[in-house]
Amino acid sequence: MGDPSPVSAGSLRTYYGQPVLKQPEWTWEVPWYLFTGGLAGASTGLAWGARTTGRPGLAATSRLIGATAAAVSPVLLVMDLGRPQRFINMLRVFKPTSAMSMGSWLLSAFVPAALSSGVLGATGRLPRTQRLAEGAAAVLGLPMCTYTAVLLADSSIPVWHEARHHLPFVFAGSAAAGAGAVATLLAPAAEVPPARRLAVAGAVGELVAAEVMKHRLGRLADPYHQGGAGRWARAATACTASGATLLTLPGRPRGERRSPGMSVGASLGAALVLAGGICQRWAVFRAGFASAADPRYTVGPQRERRRAQAG
Amino acid sequence: MPVAASHPTLSDYITYGTAGKGFWGNTGAYLTSLLKAWWGDAATADNDYCYGHLPRLTGDHSAYRTALDMLDGKVEGYLLFGENPAVGSANSRLHRLALAQLDWLVVRDLGEIESATFWRDGPEIEAGELRTEGIATEVFLLPAAAHTEKDGSFTNTERLLQWHTKAVEPAGDCRSDLWFCFHLGRILREKLAMSSERRDRSLLDLTWDYPTEGPLAEPSAAAVLAEINGCDADGRPLDGYGRLADDGSTSCGCWIYAGCYADGVNQTARRRPGQGPSGVAPDWGWAWPDNRRILYNRASAAPDGTPWSQRKRYVWWDGASGRWTGHDRPDFVVDREPDHVPAPHARGVAALGGCDPFLLQADGKGWLYAPDGLADGPLPAHYEPHESPVGNPLYRQRANPARRRFPHAANPSGPGDGPGAGDDRRYPFVTTTYRIAEHHTAGGMSRFQRRLSELAREMFVEVHPELAALRGLERGGWATIVTSRSAIEARVLVTERMAPLEVGGRRLHQVGLPYHWGHGGLAPGDAANDLFPIVVDPNVTIQEVKAATCDIVAGRRPRGAALRPFVESHARPRDTSPSGDENAGVPAPFPHQNGAVGG
Amino acid sequence: MSGLIGPEGGPAPGATGVRFGFFTDSSICIGCKACEVACKEWNGVPDHPLDFTANSYDNTGTLGANAWRHVAFVEQGTTTSGRGGNGPGAGAADFRWLMSSDVCKHCSSPACLEVCPTGALFTTEFGTVVVQDDVCNGCGYCVTACPFGVIERRESDGGAWKCTMCYDRMRGAREPACAQACPTDSIQFGPLDELRVRASARLAEVVAAGEERAQLYGHDQTDGVGGTGALFLLLDDPEVYRLPPDPVTPTRRLARMWAMAGAAAGALAALLAGSLAGGTGGGRHR
Structure with missing residues (x-):
C-alpha cells in the first residue's frame, strides 16, 4: 500500500501497524439499506410530485416503488442488529446526538406513511388519508435520503467523518438517480421523461458530489482508489456515468407494444444508473472499513493537526 | 540425612554435623529435639531417640540421579507433589522416558500435567519411541487443593513465613498435600497396627495425632506449625532455638523455625505493616530464625559496635544497657560486648568473639x-x-x-x-x-x-x-x-x-x-x-x-x-572448513x- | 489521598457526584498483565482466542469486547549499535522497552454514549461511562463512533462491551480490579481532580529525570474529547502505544452535519421539482 497519509510514512509511527479504530460491526444489510432508504425516500417524493403535476401513472409507479423500498428498509436494519429481538429499544429514547436514533424515529414515521400511501393508492381506498400519507411520506422522504450520510459521518471512521460535508450530497444525488432510474424502467412510457430527467440529474449530482468528496478527502480518499472499495467506486462511476449518458441519448423505440418513449438504450441506461447507485453505497461502506483498518488514516491527519496546533 | 555407612549412631551423626564454633555447635540439641518431635515418647536416651528409625542415604538420591536410575529400571515407584519433570527438568525428554519405566507413579497436582499424561500423549508417543500399550507404569493422578483452598504458610527466599487461610473448600476430590500425607500415614499405621516387625516401628512410633477439622477431616495446619515450633518439657511452646536442649526435654520439628509459634500464637499470621522509617516490619509474618529480617545483622555495626552509617543504622551496641539493640532482632549473642575475646578453648556459641557476626560459619567470619x-x-x-x-x-x-x-x-x-x-x-x-x-x-x-x-x-x-x-x-x-x-x-x-x-x-x-x-x-x-x-x-x-x-x-x-x-x-560431525558460510551443511x-x- | 476514597480504596460513601478516574503511569508499568487478568476475573470477560502476534509480549492485541485492559509492549531502538553489544548491557543504551496498560478513556464527551440510539450507555454518578447490557440491542453504532477503538460488539451475545471502571465495585466502595491488582501502582484510581494534579506532578518528575518525550494523555480538557476520565503518562507519542494523537468526539460536529444533510435534502427537493417541472409526460400533454 502506498503512503496514504498527509504526512510522510517515514515519520508516521504506529503500534505494529495495527489499527487504532475498530472495524464497523455493520454487515451487508447496511449498504443495501443506504440504497433502499434513498430509493424509498426519493420515490415517495417523486410520487407526490408526479401526482401534483398530473402524472398519475408515474405517481402510482413511484408510490409502489417507495412503499416496497420502505417495507424492506427496516427489515434490513433489524437484521443488522446484534440483538434483532431488541430492535424496539431504538424507540426508548429520542436523541438528537445520535443519527441512528433520529433515523429510527424518522423511519418509524416514514415507513407507515409510505406503506399506507402505497397500499391505499393501489387499492383506491380512503383517498384523503392516502393523500395525507403521501404528502407525509414525500416530506419525510427527503431526510430519509440524506440522514444516512450523517449516520456514517457521525463516526470516527476517517473517510466517513472527514466527508461529512459532502456525503449528504452524494447520497441525495444517488437517491434521486435511483428513484428516477427505477421509475424510468417501470413507469408508463408517456410519463417517463420526468423520471429520466431525475435519473440523469441525480446521476450527475452523485458523480459531481462524489468527485468533490474524494478531492476534499485528499490522501484520505485512497481507499476509494484501492482494493475492494476502489473496485466498487470505479464500478459506481462507470455505471452511473455510462447510464446517465445512455439516458440522455434520444433512443429508438424498444418495441411496438411497449411504450413509445422507451428504448433499449434508455432501459440499459436506467439499469446502469441504478447499479451505479448501489455500487456507490458499497464503495462508501467499504472505504470506511479500509480507512479504519489502516492506522495511518487515523494517525496521519491527527498528527498533522497536532503539528499545526503546535507550530 | 545420615549416610548409612558413616553415621551408624546418633553421636556419630551429631559429631559429623557439629561445628566447633557458633550455632552449629548445638547440633546435638537440634537433632535430639527433631527426633523427639517425630517419635515423641518413644524417643528416649536409651534408644538414641529413635535415631535408628531415620532412613539412611545409601548413595546419590538427588532428583536427577534418581531419574537416570529410573530410566535404567532401578526405581519402582515415584511420588510427584507439584512438580512436572516432564516439562520442568533439564532434558525433560529423558524424564518422560524414565517415568515410563516405573511400576507406579503418584502425581498430585492442580491439573492433568504432562508428567501424568506422558504415557498417552507425550511427544515420544507421537514420535513412535514409546507405545502406550508398552508402558507398564500405573499412574495415580490425585487432584490437589490450591493455596486458596487450604491453610498453610508461604516461605519466601527472604525467609519470611506468611500464613494464609483457606478461602474456599477444595472442589470435588481435590485435597491438600497435608491431607494426603496425614491420611496416608494414618491408613498405613492402621494397616500395620498389629505388626510386630521391627521395620514397622518407625511408622508406628511416629507422633501422628494431628487434630482434624471440617467435612473433609482436614488436619490442622496450625497444629503442624506448632509441632515444628516445638515445646519444652512442660509442653509450652518454645520462643526460640536458644531454648533447645540435647537431653530429650525439648521437641522441635525444625530448629530454625523455633519461635514461629511462640506463646502459642501463630506468629506467621501477624499482619501489622512496618512502622517508622527503618523499613522493618517485625510484626508482619515471621522470619526464620528468631524473626530476624536480616541475617548476620551485627555486621551492620563496626567492630566497636557503633553503626557504620548513622543514617542506615540497623543493629548496634548499646553500652548503657550492655546489649545489642536496633530496628531488627540482633543476630548475635545479645549481651556479648563488641570487644569480647573468647576463652582459648571455648566451643560452640561461647567461642564467638565480639567481632564474629557470621554465627553459622564455623569461625564466625565472612x-x-x-x-x-x-x-x-x-x-x-x-x-x-x-x-x-x-x-x-x-x-x-x-x-x-x-x-x-x-x-x-x-x-x-x-x-x-x-x-x-x-x-x-x-x-x-x-x-x-x-x-x-x-x-x-x-x-x-x-x-x-x-x-x-x-x-x-x-x-x-x-x-x-x-x-x-x-x-x-x-x-x-x-x-x-x-x-x-x-x-x-x-x-x-x-x-x-x-x-x-x-x-x-x-x-x-x-x-x-x-x-x-x-x-x-x-x-x-x-x-x-x-x-x-x-x-x-x-x-x-x-x-x-x-x-x-x-x-x-x-x-x-x-x-x-x-x-x-x-x-x-x-x-553428525560436519565439515568445519572455514568457508564463512554459516548455513553450510x-x-x-x-x-x-x-x-x-x-x- | 482525600476523604473521597474509602478504606477499601473505592469511592467513600459520600463521594457520589464526584468524577472518578484512572491515572495510568506507564513509566512504572512492568508489563505483568495482572490488570488484564484481574479485570477478566472480576468482570467475567470471555476469552479472546488470539494467535501468537509476534509483537513483543503483547498477545492480547487490542482493547475490545473481550479485553477491557490491554498492555501494550513497545520495543524501541537497537541493542547492536554503539559499541556493538560487547558484554552484558553494552550498546543497550538506545534500546528501551515501553509498556502501558490501555483502557476505556471514559471521555468527558463520550462519543459512544452520544450516538447510542437506545440509551444503553449512560454516565454514572461517578462520571464514568457504562453500557447497560439489558438495554443494548447491538446496533454497533458506538463501535464506529469511538475515536479510540475501545468499545466492540461481542460475537457470542451481540451486545457492545467495554470497561465499566468496575461500576459494581465502585458502588461497593471498592477500587476497580485492575487498579487493585497493579503491583507497581502504575494504575491508580481516584477522584479525577486529584489524579490530574498527581499526573502533572509526576510528569514534571519524569521529564526532570530525562524523559524528554514524556507527556500526559487525556489531561487537556480542551482537546477533542473534552479530556478523559482515564489519564495516561506516556514516555512517547500516543500513536506509539496505538492511541490516537488528537481524538475528536465526532458528535461535536453534528450540528453542521445535520445542516449539510438538510441542505442536501433541499437539493434533492430541487432536483425533484426541476425534473417534474419540465415537459413531456405532464398534465399538459394529456
Whole structure:
C-alpha cells in the first residue's frame, strides 16, 4: 500500500501497524439499506410530485416503488442488529446526538406513511388519508435520503467523518438517480421523461458530489482508489456515468407494444444508473472499513493537526 | 540425612554435623529435639531417640540421579507433589522416558500435567519411541487443593513465613498435600497396627495425632506449625532455638523455625505493616530464625559496635544497657560486648568473639576464601558453561571440572571440552531459558488456566533480527531449535532484546527460550527443557539450563518418526572448513524438502 | 489521598457526584498483565482466542469486547549499535522497552454514549461511562463512533462491551480490579481532580529525570474529547502505544452535519421539482 497519509510514512509511527479504530460491526444489510432508504425516500417524493403535476401513472409507479423500498428498509436494519429481538429499544429514547436514533424515529414515521400511501393508492381506498400519507411520506422522504450520510459521518471512521460535508450530497444525488432510474424502467412510457430527467440529474449530482468528496478527502480518499472499495467506486462511476449518458441519448423505440418513449438504450441506461447507485453505497461502506483498518488514516491527519496546533 | 555407612549412631551423626564454633555447635540439641518431635515418647536416651528409625542415604538420591536410575529400571515407584519433570527438568525428554519405566507413579497436582499424561500423549508417543500399550507404569493422578483452598504458610527466599487461610473448600476430590500425607500415614499405621516387625516401628512410633477439622477431616495446619515450633518439657511452646536442649526435654520439628509459634500464637499470621522509617516490619509474618529480617545483622555495626552509617543504622551496641539493640532482632549473642575475646578453648556459641557476626560459619567470619564446604572452592572462578561455543579466556580449564555430568545415551552433550569446541558448525549458537510473567515454571499452575493461557498461548523463541536474517526466520513464523538432545519448534519473536554477544572475536547469537510449555494444557507447546542436558553444579545440584549450544532453522520440526533421525543427523560431525558460510551443511527441518538430510 | 476514597480504596460513601478516574503511569508499568487478568476475573470477560502476534509480549492485541485492559509492549531502538553489544548491557543504551496498560478513556464527551440510539450507555454518578447490557440491542453504532477503538460488539451475545471502571465495585466502595491488582501502582484510581494534579506532578518528575518525550494523555480538557476520565503518562507519542494523537468526539460536529444533510435534502427537493417541472409526460400533454 502506498503512503496514504498527509504526512510522510517515514515519520508516521504506529503500534505494529495495527489499527487504532475498530472495524464497523455493520454487515451487508447496511449498504443495501443506504440504497433502499434513498430509493424509498426519493420515490415517495417523486410520487407526490408526479401526482401534483398530473402524472398519475408515474405517481402510482413511484408510490409502489417507495412503499416496497420502505417495507424492506427496516427489515434490513433489524437484521443488522446484534440483538434483532431488541430492535424496539431504538424507540426508548429520542436523541438528537445520535443519527441512528433520529433515523429510527424518522423511519418509524416514514415507513407507515409510505406503506399506507402505497397500499391505499393501489387499492383506491380512503383517498384523503392516502393523500395525507403521501404528502407525509414525500416530506419525510427527503431526510430519509440524506440522514444516512450523517449516520456514517457521525463516526470516527476517517473517510466517513472527514466527508461529512459532502456525503449528504452524494447520497441525495444517488437517491434521486435511483428513484428516477427505477421509475424510468417501470413507469408508463408517456410519463417517463420526468423520471429520466431525475435519473440523469441525480446521476450527475452523485458523480459531481462524489468527485468533490474524494478531492476534499485528499490522501484520505485512497481507499476509494484501492482494493475492494476502489473496485466498487470505479464500478459506481462507470455505471452511473455510462447510464446517465445512455439516458440522455434520444433512443429508438424498444418495441411496438411497449411504450413509445422507451428504448433499449434508455432501459440499459436506467439499469446502469441504478447499479451505479448501489455500487456507490458499497464503495462508501467499504472505504470506511479500509480507512479504519489502516492506522495511518487515523494517525496521519491527527498528527498533522497536532503539528499545526503546535507550530 | 545420615549416610548409612558413616553415621551408624546418633553421636556419630551429631559429631559429623557439629561445628566447633557458633550455632552449629548445638547440633546435638537440634537433632535430639527433631527426633523427639517425630517419635515423641518413644524417643528416649536409651534408644538414641529413635535415631535408628531415620532412613539412611545409601548413595546419590538427588532428583536427577534418581531419574537416570529410573530410566535404567532401578526405581519402582515415584511420588510427584507439584512438580512436572516432564516439562520442568533439564532434558525433560529423558524424564518422560524414565517415568515410563516405573511400576507406579503418584502425581498430585492442580491439573492433568504432562508428567501424568506422558504415557498417552507425550511427544515420544507421537514420535513412535514409546507405545502406550508398552508402558507398564500405573499412574495415580490425585487432584490437589490450591493455596486458596487450604491453610498453610508461604516461605519466601527472604525467609519470611506468611500464613494464609483457606478461602474456599477444595472442589470435588481435590485435597491438600497435608491431607494426603496425614491420611496416608494414618491408613498405613492402621494397616500395620498389629505388626510386630521391627521395620514397622518407625511408622508406628511416629507422633501422628494431628487434630482434624471440617467435612473433609482436614488436619490442622496450625497444629503442624506448632509441632515444628516445638515445646519444652512442660509442653509450652518454645520462643526460640536458644531454648533447645540435647537431653530429650525439648521437641522441635525444625530448629530454625523455633519461635514461629511462640506463646502459642501463630506468629506467621501477624499482619501489622512496618512502622517508622527503618523499613522493618517485625510484626508482619515471621522470619526464620528468631524473626530476624536480616541475617548476620551485627555486621551492620563496626567492630566497636557503633553503626557504620548513622543514617542506615540497623543493629548496634548499646553500652548503657550492655546489649545489642536496633530496628531488627540482633543476630548475635545479645549481651556479648563488641570487644569480647573468647576463652582459648571455648566451643560452640561461647567461642564467638565480639567481632564474629557470621554465627553459622564455623569461625564466625565472612568467607571469601572458602577452604571448606564448597566442592569447587576455595575461590570463585570463571568457567564457561558445560556447552559453550567459546573457550575459557581465563584458564585452560574451560568448564567447571567438578560439575556432574550424568553420562548416559539419553543425555548426550554437544561440543565438549578442549580446543576446537567453538568451531562446531552443528550447534553454532547459544541458547538460554527463562520465564515470562504470564506463566509459572513448568506451567502446571498457568497453562491450565484460561486467563493466563490466553496471554501467552504459544511457545516462542526470541532471536535478534540479525539471526533471523541469517537463518531466514520469519517474524511470527515457525523455527526449529535443535541440540544434541532433541529438536523443538516455536513461533519466532524477532527482538532487539536478544543482543548478539561479541565473544572470542566472533559475533555470537543467542536463542532465547521461555521454558513454560509442554504438550498438555490449554496452551500446549514444545518443552524447551527437551533441549538441555542434565549437567548440574557440584554444590547444590542445580541444572545448567541457562546456557547450551544449539542450532536454529526455519520451519516446523519433523513430526512423528522423522524427529529422532533429524536430531541424530544434525549431531553428525560436519565439515568445519572455514568457508564463512554459516548455513553450510545445515539440514532442512523437513528432509524431503531438500531431498536428503544434510550432515 | 482525600476523604473521597474509602478504606477499601473505592469511592467513600459520600463521594457520589464526584468524577472518578484512572491515572495510568506507564513509566512504572512492568508489563505483568495482572490488570488484564484481574479485570477478566472480576468482570467475567470471555476469552479472546488470539494467535501468537509476534509483537513483543503483547498477545492480547487490542482493547475490545473481550479485553477491557490491554498492555501494550513497545520495543524501541537497537541493542547492536554503539559499541556493538560487547558484554552484558553494552550498546543497550538506545534500546528501551515501553509498556502501558490501555483502557476505556471514559471521555468527558463520550462519543459512544452520544450516538447510542437506545440509551444503553449512560454516565454514572461517578462520571464514568457504562453500557447497560439489558438495554443494548447491538446496533454497533458506538463501535464506529469511538475515536479510540475501545468499545466492540461481542460475537457470542451481540451486545457492545467495554470497561465499566468496575461500576459494581465502585458502588461497593471498592477500587476497580485492575487498579487493585497493579503491583507497581502504575494504575491508580481516584477522584479525577486529584489524579490530574498527581499526573502533572509526576510528569514534571519524569521529564526532570530525562524523559524528554514524556507527556500526559487525556489531561487537556480542551482537546477533542473534552479530556478523559482515564489519564495516561506516556514516555512517547500516543500513536506509539496505538492511541490516537488528537481524538475528536465526532458528535461535536453534528450540528453542521445535520445542516449539510438538510441542505442536501433541499437539493434533492430541487432536483425533484426541476425534473417534474419540465415537459413531456405532464398534465399538459394529456
